[in-house]
Amino acid sequence: MATTPHTAEQQPKKKDRTHWLYIMVIVAVFAGAAIGLIAPNAGIALEPLGTAFVALIKMIIAPVIFCTIVLGVGSVAKAATVGKVGGIALVYFLIMATFALIIGLVVGNFIHPGEGLHLKPYEAAGGGDDEGGMVAFLMSLIPGDIPVLPTLVLALLVGFALQSMGKAGEPVLTGIKHIQAVVFKLMMMIMWAAPVGAFGAIAAVVGKTGWAAIGSMAILMGAFYLTCALFIVIVLGGMLKLVTGLNIFLLLKYLAREFLLIFSTSSSESALPRLIAKMEHAGVSKPVVGITVPTGYSFNLDGTAIYLTMASLFVSTAMGMPMSLGEQISLLVFMIIASKGAAGVTGAGLATLAAGLQSHRPELLDGMGVIVGIDKFMSECRALTNFTGNAVATLLIGKWTNEIDLDQARAALNGQSPFDELSLQPDAHGAPADGGESGPGEKVSTLS
Helix, strand or coil: CCHHHHHHHHHHHHHHHHHHHHHHHHHHHHHHHHHHHHCHHHHHHCHHHHHHHHHHHHHHHHHHHHHHHHHHHHHHHHHHCCCHHHHHHHHHHHHHHHHHHHHHHHHHHHHCCCCCCCCCCCCHHHHCHHHHHHHHHHHHCCCCCCCHHHHHHHHHHHHHHHHHHHHHHHHHHHHHHHHHHHHHHHHHHHHCCHHHHHHHHHHHHHHHHCHHHHHHHHHHHHHHHHHHHHHHHHHHHHHHHHHHCCCHHHHHHHCHHHHHHHHHHCCHHHHHHHHHHHHHHCCECHHHHHHHHHHHHHHCCHHHHHHHHHHHHHHHHHCCCCCCHHHHHHHHHHHHHHCCCCCCCCCHHHHHHHHHHHHHCHHHHHHCHHHHHHHHHHHHHHHHHHHHHHHHHHHHHHHHCCCECHHHHHHHHHCCCCCCCCCCCHHHCCCCCCHHHHHHHHHHHHHC
């Protein structure tokens, strides 16, 4: 009984912290843009703030990639052992992630975000000997980055080795989980410096290019939001209608409260318990929901996938170093692997983007400061798209495995079987109980 109030008290604190970080980044972006427009030279002088923040992100890339990939490989093995549901889910997630990454590349190549900015790497010596020496000294205090591709290969090998060890490898996986917790805590500490980094980066780029920078960032954000909206309505909505006959707009209305929660926290993790309860209320059997939703939160990140490729093309174009088709394809393959396992962690998307750029074109990392400034504006859209993708995936996999009561699903989405917002108890939410519909539930229960 004592743990329930404690948990209830902790959750609002977490929301408040995220909320304040979000507000601080917005204020910093507008302040930086104002300084860049009013006093361009002063804005350019603030560039080391953005450069230092990117250096901090680079410092943490390798530990993030190593921990998430090792644990991600373990999650794949775990999900695969639950039989047909886990296998179908993993194949579907892989296909959809690849498709979303391709969409991001296609849109990015079509609109050419960042064109005309001509960003240049920051050179500390450019501002005079004393200033250059001080900046160089401060930058030298930040540990250097570790090569990403060797880290990725090592993480995959360690993950597969731990898989083969079975029970003997579980203590090591537990230890890596604890290390990951420390790494993500460090990532969160770094993200609290995001307002300072965004302030310096935006001030510098606006100081150099004026309104062109603001226009380019607006184009990227607008294109990203439009792409995610079309992805949800056309791609996810089309598949949902074709496979189950359900309407995507009714599903969006059904999940409206969860969308508000995600929008306020910029993380789809905050709505995870509610999604599980609502999918069970919508007639999907408990074992299918229990397998698909948590696995999807690590492996089915459609919004993040679109963001990663569009942001990569934005940086390469803004730096005047466009990627060749071969580099784009290899970047896509890297992102498919590297984006797994870090869902819901503030800054993980930024770290994955930095890892992809560093592994293919390290010189492009110097242009990431601009992305830092507008990343928060796109985080809600990423989270909402990821969340919708997982809701649709649960309904689709329920249908493919014959583990969904479609009559209950229609009733839930139409409002004829209202969800009890107060109890959040799945057993009371209309799970199939009739004799004709209980068969699939019994069959799937052997998976858990």
